Amino acid sequence: MAVGLIGGSGLERLIEGDKSSLVATPYGDVYVVSGEINGVEVFFVSRHGPHHEHPPHRVRYRANLYALKKTGVEKIIATSAVGSLLEEMPPGSLVVIDQFIDFAKRHITYYDDVVVHVDVTRPYCPSMNRVLFEAGRRVKAPVRMGGTYICTEGPRFETPAEIEMFRMLGASVVGMTNVPEVVLAREIAVHYSLLAVVTNYAAGMQSRVSQEEVVEVMSRAEENVKRLLYEALPRIDELSVEDDCILYREYAEKYIMGR
Numbered sequence: 001m002a003v004g005l006i007g008g009s010g011l012e013r014l015i016e017g018d019k020s021s022l023v024a025t026p027y028g029d030v031y032v033v034s035g036e037i038n039g040v041e042v043f044f045v046s047r048h049g050p051h052h053e054h055p056p057h058r059v060r061y062r063a064n065l066y067a068l069k070k071t072g073v074e075k076i077i078a079t080s081a082v083g084s085l086l087e088e089m090p091p092g093s094l095v096v097i098d099q100f101i102d103f104a105k106r107h108i109t110y111y112d113d114v115v116v117h118v119d120v121t122r123p124y125c126p127s128m129n130r131v132l133f134e135a136g137r138r139v140k141a142p143v144r145m146g147g148t149y150i151c152t153e154g155p156r157f158e159t160p161a162e163i164e165m166f167r168m169l170g171a172s173v174v175g176m177t178n179v180p181e182v183v184l185a186r187e188i189a190v191h192y193s194l195l196a197v198v199t200n201y202a203a204g205m206q207s208r209v210s211q212e213e214v215v216e217v218m219s220r221a222e223e224n225v226k227r228l229l230y231e232a233l234p235r236i237d238e239l240s241v242e243d244d245c246i247l248y249r250e251y252a253e254k255y256i257m258g259r
Contacts, residue, residue, distance in 0.1 A: 002034075002041040003236055004073035004190070005229075006064060006181070008052075008218065011079065012044050014226050023067040028060055030067035040233040043071045047078075047177060056154035056176035061108055065184045069257065075128060075191045075236060078181065079225055081218050082149065082173035083158075083202035085166060089173070091217045093198040094136060094224060095147040096129045098122075100179055101171055104153045108180040110187045110256045118248060123182050127241045128193040135232035141224040147172035149196060151179035160204025174202050188256055189249035191241045195228070197221045 005011055012018060015035035022029045033044040045064045048054045068076060084090065100123060111118075129145070136143030150166045152158055154176030158166075166174060173196050185192035199217040200206065 001075070001237065002043055002071065002073050003233060004068040004071070004076040005042055005044040005078070006047050006068070006076060007044070007079035008047065008081070011225075011229075012046070014229065015042060015044060023070055025063045025066040025070065027063035027066060030060070030063050032067055032071060034071070037233050038230045040237045042233070043068055043073055047080075047181075057104075057106070059177060061181050061184055062110060065181065065188060065190070066256075069188045069190060069252075073190065075125070075239070075241070076185055076193070077128070077132070077229065077232075077236065078178070078192065078194045080175055080177055080194060080196050081199045082175040082196040083200050084173055084198045084205070085163060085171055085202050087205070089144065089198055091198050091200055092142060092221050092224075094141055094143040094221070094228065095173055095196040095198065096133045096136075096143065096145050097149045097173070097178070097194040097196050098124050098126075098129060098146045099148040100182060101148060101150040101166075101169060102179045103166075104151045104176070104179050106153070106180055108184070110184060110252075114255050116187075116251050116255070118183065118186050120183060120186060123186060124193050125191040125241055127239055128191060128236055131235045131239060132193055132195055132228065132232050135235070136228045139224075139227040139231050141228050143228065147196065149178050149194065150174050152176055158203050163202040163204050166202075173198065187248060188252045195225065197225060
């Protein structure tokens with residue numbers, strides 16, 4: 001079974017024999033790159049579009065997830081740049097996220113026309129999370145197991161006052177894109193893990209935060225991310241995950257994928 005990847009530009013360079021195709025969805029067409037990584041069939045979607053044209057508040061989240069599900073993907077590994085709220089988690093760190101707090105204003109769901117309350121007690125797949133962490137340790141990447149991602153609306157960065165509040169709430173990292181992505185994955189019964197890449201300390205913890213710094217540190221961390229994924233993917237592909245999505249699989253087939 002193929003594994004889906006969602007991330008920024010650069011990850012597709014890890015794919016062997018890659019080819020692009022346009023996948024039609026009810027939410028718009030999506031460019032999907034397919035090929036192999038370490039012998040595993042993968043389908044990759046660039047979260048912000050092939051030319052990074054969609055800002056965080058306008059990412060086509062439903063289209064991206066729907067396109068991967070349509071290819072037959074049942075497991076997704078996502079990567080995302082984040083700011084650190086913890087002194088002990090410096091830029092360059094990798095974090096396997098296990099919880100989120102939603103401060104975005106998107107309210108995006110596949111269930112606009114039917115009442116379905118989706119459980120997100122475990123929003124990220126624990127089995128896949130363990131594999132990612134163990135793979136990171138084997139390749140000696142600076143990986144940390146567990147962390148809470150707080151999602152803001154963007155595209156602006158946060159104020160120091162907001163960051164101080166988020167720290168009091170127990171958040172570990174801050175970003176602009178993981179919600180509703182993780183929730184939509186649950187709605188369509190796809191097992192999902194997020195590997196967060198710390199690119200900076202959050203506002204108030206350093207003199208200023210710039211887009212240029214985020215891009216630069218993300219580029220430097222790319223090699224660690226690639227080595228971790230190369231190591232993890234064969235084990236992710238073979239993994240028997242806890243099947244806590246079964247209720248939503250029935251709903252997904254009935255209300256979403258049949259559109």
